[in-house]
Amino acid sequence: xxxxxxxxxxxxxxxxxxxxxxxxxxxxxIKGQVTGTIEGxxxxxxxxxxxxxxxxxxxxxxxxxxxxxxxTASKELIILATGTCAGKVECKDLIVENGGILxxxxxxxxxxxxxxPKDSNAFSSHKLKQGKQxxx
Numbered sequence: 001x002x003x004x005x006x007x008x009x010x011x012x013x014x015x016x017x018x019x020x021x022x023x024x025x026x027x028x029x030i031k032g033q034v035t036g037t038i039e040g041x042x043x044x045x046x047x048x049x050x051x052x053x054x055x056x057x058x059x060x061x062x063x064x065x066x067x068x069x070x071x072t073a074s075k076e077l078i079i080l081a082t083g084t085c086a087g088k089v090e091c092k093d094l095i096v097e098n099g100g101i102l103x104x105x106x107x108x109x110x111x112x113x114x115x116x117p118k119d120s121n122a123f124s125s126h127k128l129k130q131g132k133q134x135x136x
Contacts (some may be wrong), residue, residue, distance in 0.1 A: 007041075014048050030065070047082045063100075 008026025012018060016032035024040035030049040038056040045051055049065035056071040063083035071077065073091040081099035090107045 012049075045083070
């Protein structure tokens with residue numbers, strides 16, 4: 001019964017409205033409304049979820065609902081077919097499904113720019129990633 005391999009799971013349900021700062025580890029699922037700042041690992045905004053954030057810093061974010069504000073994702077930002085993202089976005093990998101809406105100032109960084117040290121193959125590996133297929 002150890003917690004060695006388990007990750008935290010937090011849910012903001014449909015009837016919950018939060019104003020302020022959220023800091024989470026593990027996975028955070030937002031089905032309600034959040035106004036404020038978010039810092040965490042993996043954030044999922046469900047189809048019913050609404051987020052208005054002046055500063056969101058995560059490793060990965062998936063948007064199935066509505067996001068308004070500024071987001072920095074060190075790994076990936078995924079906008080699902082039901083999702084809308086507006087504001088300012090900085091991420092490593094950006095994925096927008098058919099039907100998803102992105103109306104933002106976008107800055108996609110290579111891993112070398114996000115982590116610091118230079119990688120001479122960063123540009124060529126980035127070109128290869130553009131052609132990969134997404135499986136859900």
